[in-house]
Amino acid sequence: MKKAVCTVLEDYVVELMSAALHGRTASPKPEGITWERVYRLIARHTIQSLVFPALSPDMLADMPEQMARKWRHDAELALYRQVSFDIEREGILADFRRAGLSWLPLKGILVATYYPRPGMRSMGDQDIVFGYVDREENGGFVPRGETGEQRREWLNKADATVADIMNKHGFAEKSNHGREHSFMKGTLYFEMHRSMVSAAESTMGQSDAKEVAYYDNPWGLAKPSNGIPGEFLFDSEEEYIFHVSHMSKHYHGAGFGLRFLADEYLYCVKFPDAVRSEHVARTLKKLGLSELEQSVRGLSLTLFGDGTGRWCECASIAEKVLLEEIVSGGVYGSLEHRVAMRMAQENDKDLSLLRYWWRRLFPSKEWMQAYYPEWSRNGFTRFLSIFYRLYLSASQRPKQLRREIGLTLRKRKRR
Numbered sequence: 001m002k003k004a005v006c007t008v009l010e011d012y013v014v015e016l017m018s019a020a021l022h023g024r025t026a027s028p029k030p031e032g033i034t035w036e037r038v039y040r041l042i043a044r045h046t047i048q049s050l051v052f053p054a055l056s057p058d059m060l061a062d063m064p065e066q067m068a069r070k071w072r073h074d075a076e077l078a079l080y081r082q083v084s085f086d087i088e089r090e091g092i093l094a095d096f097r098r099a100g101l102s103w104l105p106l107k108g109i110l111v112a113t114y115y116p117r118p119g120m121r122s123m124g125d126q127d128i129v130f131g132y133v134d135r136e137e138n139g140g141f142v143p144r145g146e147t148g149e150q151r152r153e154w155l156n157k158a159d160a161t162v163a164d165i166m167n168k169h170g171f172a173e174k175s176n177h178g179r180e181h182s183f184m185k186g187t188l189y190f191e192m193h194r195s196m197v198s199a200a201e202s203t204m205g206q207s208d209a210k211e212v213a214y215y216d217n218p219w220g221l222a223k224p225s226n227g228i229p230g231e232f233l234f235d236s237e238e239e240y241i242f243h244v245s246h247m248s249k250h251y252h253g254a255g256f257g258l259r260f261l262a263d264e265y266l267y268c269v270k271f272p273d274a275v276r277s278e279h280v281a282r283t284l285k286k287l288g289l290s291e292l293e294q295s296v297r298g299l300s301l302t303l304f305g306d307g308t309g310r311w312c313e314c315a316s317i318a319e320k321v322l323l324e325e326i327v328s329g330g331v332y333g334s335l336e337h338r339v340a341m342r343m344a345q346e347n348d349k350d351l352s353l354l355r356y357w358w359r360r361l362f363p364s365k366e367w368m369q370a371y372y373p374e375w376s377r378n379g380f381t382r383f384l385s386i387f388y389r390l391y392l393s394a395s396q397r398p399k400q401l402r403r404e405i406g407l408t409l410r411k412r413k414r415r
Contacts, residue, residue: 006312019054022307026054035063049078079119102133125189141219178370200370236274255333
């Protein structure tokens with residue numbers, strides 16, 4: 001277990017985040033840490049644009065000139081990207097509507113609008129669920145098609161239509177596997193989702209089978225948007241439940257960074273009744289997400305709730321440990337966290353190392369179908385894929401592979 005300590009660096013980064021979220025100027029940088037260390041940690045979590053509004057002119061003058069320019073550029077770029085995403089998305093979704101497609105925006109598209117000012121939340125991509133949708137006699141909504149085969153045909157048609165529309169808008173296909181069809185133009189990246197949670201994520205321990213079932217028909221959980229034909233939206237309760245589900249997916253993978261804590265705090269501020277509603281509590285308990293949600297919600301409110309930045313005085317030991325775990329990684333966690341989570345899944349600790357690498361070499365059929373469909377046709381091709389995947393790791397990510405091997409060996413020795 002990590003030590004429950006409050007370092008000066010962590011304390012000041014929290015102060016910067018808290019000040020920005022509450023619209024005030026942060027307190028001066030304490031002695032003992034440099035602006036280089038502050039920026040390095042903030043950049044690792046991609047929250048430069050989040051904390052920039054909390055920096056006073058005196059603070060910017062106090063740091064190295066090149067760093068001040070870089071920080072300002074980071075903030076301006078985040079705003080430019082958000083506006084560019086909005087403009088591109090408006091044109092793309094207008095064509096979705098003309099093609100008879102329905103869509104459901106997720107994650108950063110929504111939460112970025114909850115921040116005090118535009119451009120504060122950086123986004124690597126934007127996520128949209130798409131499909132052809134029909135209304136049932138009872139008023140609910142379902143994917144088009146009477147049978148499983150018909151639904152697959154309509155989904156394939158929707159997929160082809162989305163690809164045509166994205167190409168029309170100058171986006172090139174980046175990847176197409178599993179539940180995602182992604183496209184890129186310049187630095188703008190859209191992930192178009194055929195579904196919200198996949199069986200592959202369940203077999204890797206990132207999501208529970210209950211979550212896969214819960215999000216099997218997202219259109220039944222969402223509601224048509226008022227005034228925008230084709231658009232569906234979650235109400236505040238369902239939006240928060242998916243936020244927690246997505247957070248859990250990251251936590252049980254490689255982890256997540258400080259940006260998720262800011263997102264969590266803003267959900268608590270914007271939708272306080274929904275966050276604490278009976279439906280949310282009941283659903284999170286059913287999905288096995290209650291414990292993580294309560295821990296992260298408690299930590300975010302401790303860090304940012306009163307806006308003073310004096311969190312260390314009232315944080316519990318468990319909250320300090322969780323914060324240290326989050327801070328030690330980056331915006332998408334760390335390899336150390338991923339290895340620890342996967343090895344912790346094994347009931348027999350003496351065989352955890354063997355089983356870890358067995359799962360890495362022989363992943364589930366669902367995982368192979370999602371990420372290496374061309375190698376998933378039968379048992380023989382899945383076996384051959386071992387050598388292909390090892391070659392990719394050794395040639396493209398040799399340092400990461402060596403680190404992963406070293407981490408699993410050290411984890412095994414500590415048990």
